[in-house]
Amino acid sequence: MDKALKLMVDETPELVGQVQGIIFAATDSFYKVLAVQIDEMNFEYEGDEITVTGSFGDLQIGSNYQFTGQLKNHARFGQQFASEHYQRLDTSSAEGLVQYLSGDDFTGIGTKTAEKIVDSLGTDAIDQILDNPAVLNNLGLSEKQSATMVEQLKQSDGMERAIIALNQFGFGSALATTIYEHYENDTLEIIKSDPYRMVWEIDGVSFNRIDQIVVQGGLDPLDPRRIQAGIVAAMNQATFEQGDTFIELKELSLVAKRALERNDHTRIEPELIQKALLDLVEQEIIVADDERLFMADLYYAEVGIAQRIVELNEQKGTFKRSEVEKILNKVEKVQQLEYTNEQHEAMLAALTSKLFILTGGPGTGKTTIINGVVAAFQQLLSQSGLDQDKIASAIKLAAPTGRAAKRLSEATGMPAATIHRLLGISGRESLADLDLDPLEGQLLIIDEMSMVDTELFSFLLENTPNSMQVILVGDKDQLPSVGPGRVFFDLLSSGKLNYRELATIHRQDADSTIIELANDVKHGELPDNLMQRQADRSFFPAHAQQIPAAMEKIIVSWIEHGNSVRDMQILAPMYKTSAGVNQLNLLAQALFNPKSKQSRELIWREGDFEFGFRVGDKVMQKANDPEHDVFNGDIGYIKTIMFAKEAENEIKADYIEVDFDGNYVLYQRSDLMNITLAYATTIHKAQGGEYSLVILPLVQAFNRMLQRNLLYTGLTRAKDSLVLLGEPDAYRQAAETEGAKRQTMLPTRLEKALVGILPKGPSQAVRPQNEIPTPSYDINGQRGAPEAQSVNDPKEDDAVPAEVYQTKQTIGAVPTIATRLNNAIIQDQTIDPNVGMMGVSPYDFM
Numbered sequence: 001m002d003k004a005l006k007l008m009v010d011e012t013p014e015l016v017g018q019v020q021g022i023i024f025a026a027t028d029s030f031y032k033v034l035a036v037q038i039d040e041m042n043f044e045y046e047g048d049e050i051t052v053t054g055s056f057g058d059l060q061i062g063s064n065y066q067f068t069g070q071l072k073n074h075a076r077f078g079q080q081f082a083s084e085h086y087q088r089l090d091t092s093s094a095e096g097l098v099q100y101l102s103g104d105d106f107t108g109i110g111t112k113t114a115e116k117i118v119d120s121l122g123t124d125a126i127d128q129i130l131d132n133p134a135v136l137n138n139l140g141l142s143e144k145q146s147a148t149m150v151e152q153l154k155q156s157d158g159m160e161r162a163i164i165a166l167n168q169f170g171f172g173s174a175l176a177t178t179i180y181e182h183y184e185n186d187t188l189e190i191i192k193s194d195p196y197r198m199v200w201e202i203d204g205v206s207f208n209r210i211d212q213i214v215v216q217g218g219l220d221p222l223d224p225r226r227i228q229a230g231i232v233a234a235m236n237q238a239t240f241e242q243g244d245t246f247i248e249l250k251e252l253s254l255v256a257k258r259a260l261e262r263n264d265h266t267r268i269e270p271e272l273i274q275k276a277l278l279d280l281v282e283q284e285i286i287v288a289d290d291e292r293l294f295m296a297d298l299y300y301a302e303v304g305i306a307q308r309i310v311e312l313n314e315q316k317g318t319f320k321r322s323e324v325e326k327i328l329n330k331v332e333k334v335q336q337l338e339y340t341n342e343q344h345e346a347m348l349a350a351l352t353s354k355l356f357i358l359t360g361g362p363g364t365g366k367t368t369i370i371n372g373v374v375a376a377f378q379q380l381l382s383q384s385g386l387d388q389d390k391i392a393s394a395i396k397l398a399a400p401t402g403r404a405a406k407r408l409s410e411a412t413g414m415p416a417a418t419i420h421r422l423l424g425i426s427g428r429e430s431l432a433d434l435d436l437d438p439l440e441g442q443l444l445i446i447d448e449m450s451m452v453d454t455e456l457f458s459f460l461l462e463n464t465p466n467s468m469q470v471i472l473v474g475d476k477d478q479l480p481s482v483g484p485g486r487v488f489f490d491l492l493s494s495g496k497l498n499y500r501e502l503a504t505i506h507r508q509d510a511d512s513t514i515i516e517l518a519n520d521v522k523h524g525e526l527p528d529n530l531m532q533r534q535a536d537r538s539f540f541p542a543h544a545q546q547i548p549a550a551m552e553k554i555i556v557s558w559i560e561h562g563n564s565v566r567d568m569q570i571l572a573p574m575y576k577t578s579a580g581v582n583q584l585n586l587l588a589q590a591l592f593n594p595k596s597k598q599s600r601e602l603i604w605r606e607g608d609f610e611f612g613f614r615v616g617d618k619v620m621q622k623a624n625d626p627e628h629d630v631f632n633g634d635i636g637y638i639k640t641i642m643f644a645k646e647a648e649n650e651i652k653a654d655y656i657e658v659d660f661d662g663n664y665v666l667y668q669r670s671d672l673m674n675i676t677l678a679y680a681t682t683i684h685k686a687q688g689g690e691y692s693l694v695i696l697p698l699v700q701a702f703n704r705m706l707q708r709n710l711l712y713t714g715l716t717r718a719k720d721s722l723v724l725l726g727e728p729d730a731y732r733q734a735a736e737t738e739g740a741k742r743q744t745m746l747p748t749r750l751e752k753a754l755v756g757i758l759p760k761g762p763s764q765a766v767r768p769q770n771e772i773p774t775p776s777y778d779i780n781g782q783r784g785a786p787e788a789q790s791v792n793d794p795k796e797d798d799a800v801p802a803e804v805y806q807t808k809q810t811i812g813a814v815p816t817i818a819t820r821l822n823n824a825i826i827q828d829q830t831i832d833p834n835v836g837m838m839g840v841s842p843y844d845f846m
């Protein structure tokens with residue numbers, strides 16, 4: 001074919017050429033970099049060869065392909081063609097197709113048979129065979145030949161066509177890989193016949209993306225599969241964007257209707273939604289509990305938590321109160337502390353029950369109690385005759401993030417793991433399908449429980465045997481988990497489990513005002529001296545546009561005082577705006593790690609945010625990767641950057657090497673979405689971390705994010721110094737705004753399950769909803785306060801006998817819903833139009 005330059009304005013850039021070689025192929029996705037000899041193109045480009053990047057299936061080197069996409073200018077490699085769609089050309093002519101089908105890939109098929117196939121079926125024979133293998137039936141192929149052909153086509157062309165089709169839906173290489181791995185050889189069929197299924201079967205596939213393409217393709221907008229997908233999209237919005245575990249029927253109907261009428265304006269009648277919803281319930285994709293609708297996994301996770309909590313709570317504690325008392329006195333002496341009454345009582349309760357929950361703000365002694373409990377537990381096991389090796393492995397400490405696990409390990413001097421690692425899961429698998437061996441050991445302590453979401457906690461409890469003692473520790477006033485639910489808060493709010501809330505602050509630093517400030521915020525207030533300089537905190541008033549300049553001054557002063565980037569952290573509520581994480585990262589990077597002529601820099605783009613990774617940069621891991629022992633939120637520093645073309649680069653691909661405290665992890669380009677700059681991070685990402693200096697900019701532009709638990713979480717990350725900057729009113733608004741409560745049914749399920757089974761405590765009737773009942777203590781936490789028992793403390797020497805619990809109610813039975821749905825579903829057209837307006841998306845801060 002003659003090379004021709006057909007430059008046509010407004011035409012999609014297109015390129016035809018022969019694949020010369022594959023320069024790079026990602027191991028965990030379809031992302032590839034190709035060297036292509038150009039035959040034809042409709043854009044301006046100088047040269048005969050071009051680098052083409054994109055998602056590709058099995059490519060035949062030496063074959064001709066047509067690519068459509070964009071010509072891009074890569075900072076280092078110059079012009080490259082980013083392919084969005086591609087197709088193989090060799091098989092588009094009868095001659096080429098015969099050659100292909102009689103080639104090496106298809107053993108047992110000769111030229112004659114191949115010709116017969118092409119003569120009968122035409123040049124789209126491959127598509128026809130993949131769509132319906134029966135078209136081969138009358139062409140004289142043996143059964144074996146037909147089977148080999150279909151299998152081989154599925155493997156090579158099926159995959160290629162699946163990737164092409166996934167590209168048409170705009171899926172990037174990572175998501176295309178996930179989809180292909182899920183459906184394998186059926187991918188193409190599903191994309192063609194029922195693409196909406198992907199909305200609920202694959203995480204990350206949005207209804208809107210599928211819908212835009214399918215509706216354009218002429219599908220009936222009233223097709224039941226489309227309506228079902230719209231419903232699931234509305235469910236996902238409630239759970240993943242709002243953090244609720246369910247959505248009310250009325251709200252669901254409204255949100256689903258809105259989603260369905262967005263890409264096509266055909267009116268969706270309530271009855272259609274009703275019917276589709278019933279189908280989803282019958283297929284057990286959705287579970288209806290009265291008028292509350294749950295995605296099935298979340299429903300069973302919530303029910304599972306309630307069930308397992310009751311079962312654990314029923315178990316007798318292993319140790320008697322009197323023997324624990326004695327050991328605790330010894331431990332107290334070794335720790336050289338005098339435990340306060342609340343601490344002593346908490347440890348006693350923790351050691352004598354199978355399930356115990358501890359909540360408290362910073363400096364209230366949670367770590368002290370964990371240490372005391374672990375030391376006492378070791379001695380109790382030793383007394384019972386267990387040898388030292390077994391004692392060490394009998395106690396398991398874990399936390400939801402790598403960073404929190406590391407802090408727990410440092411504070412206790414014992415090994416601590418992430419919950420994922422403890423369970424041996426990667427976080428990428430579907431928890432519902434996993435069947436693990438139960439955990440081994442006698443004591444399990446989970447720290448930073450407020451970060452644990454419904455599905456992970458359910459899975460943890462499912463794999464925790466009844467013989468294991470469980471202690472859950474956290475701070476209920478912090479942000480809830482990123483995933484759906486607010487498990488820790490709910491466990492406490494049931495008021496019926498064995499828990500303690502620590503109120504007394506023990507931190508000795510006489511001048512510390514950070515904890516005082518956090519305490520005020522917790523109660524919705526700000527101190528009068530907020531803007532006055534204190535020994536450990538200061539306030540710089542600034543409007544949004546002044547934040548960068550003010551931040552620069554603070555950082556320069558930090559550096560001039562000889563401090564390191566390792567001890568400071570900028571925390572902002574969200575990524576966007578001039579006071580957001582992205583801009584502050586660029587600013588801090590320019591000050592801590594300025595660009596010089598010698599700088600090694602790899603340019604990277606996250607959405608519309610472009611920046612360069614440089615050697616020395618502080619970076620954060622954004623996803624769990626147990627294989628390389630790095631987890632979401634882990635902080636590291638870039639040690640090396642290597643480019644593919646460098647002679648000493650053995651990998652022959654660009655890569656970055658990051659040092660995570662001695663664990664060196666390599667990131668090729670296809671992995672780079674897993675790290676980002678970390679001079680500034682969101683407050684959500686900082687959960688479970690602690691820094692010597694925290695700089696916290698708040699302005700009213702963050703409006704929707706200005707909520708109490710966000711401010712509280714940000715403040716309590718500061719160990720020694722806190723710099724507040726921004727608009728005082730933004731701080732006030734955050735302290736005063738309680739924020740939307742996540743909707744969950746866990747407290748009700750727990751309450752039902754536990755009702756009547758425990759010794760009666762103070763009346764629950766007077767307890768205001770959503771407020772956790774606090775066992776009353778003397779303000780100084782002195783021993784001997786009569787009410788110091790929480791409602792279900794074992795009051796006797798022994799833990800509560802199992803018979804006491806026999807009256808528990810059955811929980812989690814799925815109600816028959818058909819009648820309810822039929823009656824209730826959106827007959828009412830007077831729905832409040834504001835219902836269902838979604839708040840802040842977690843994608844704003846994740």
Ligand SMILES: Nc1ncnc2c1ncn2[C@@H]1O[C@H](COP(=O)(O)OP(=O)(O)OP(=O)(O)O)[C@@H](O)[C@H]1O
Nearest residue numbers: 337338339340361362363364365366367368506507
């Ligand atoms: N009874 C006590 N007497 C004296 N000092 C105590 C006592 N209890 C705790 N402390 C001290 O108070 C400080 C804070 O306690 P600890 O670290 O256990 O709190 P924490 O709740 O784990 O805090 P954070 O969540 O901020 O890590 C520690 O220095 C600890 O040694």
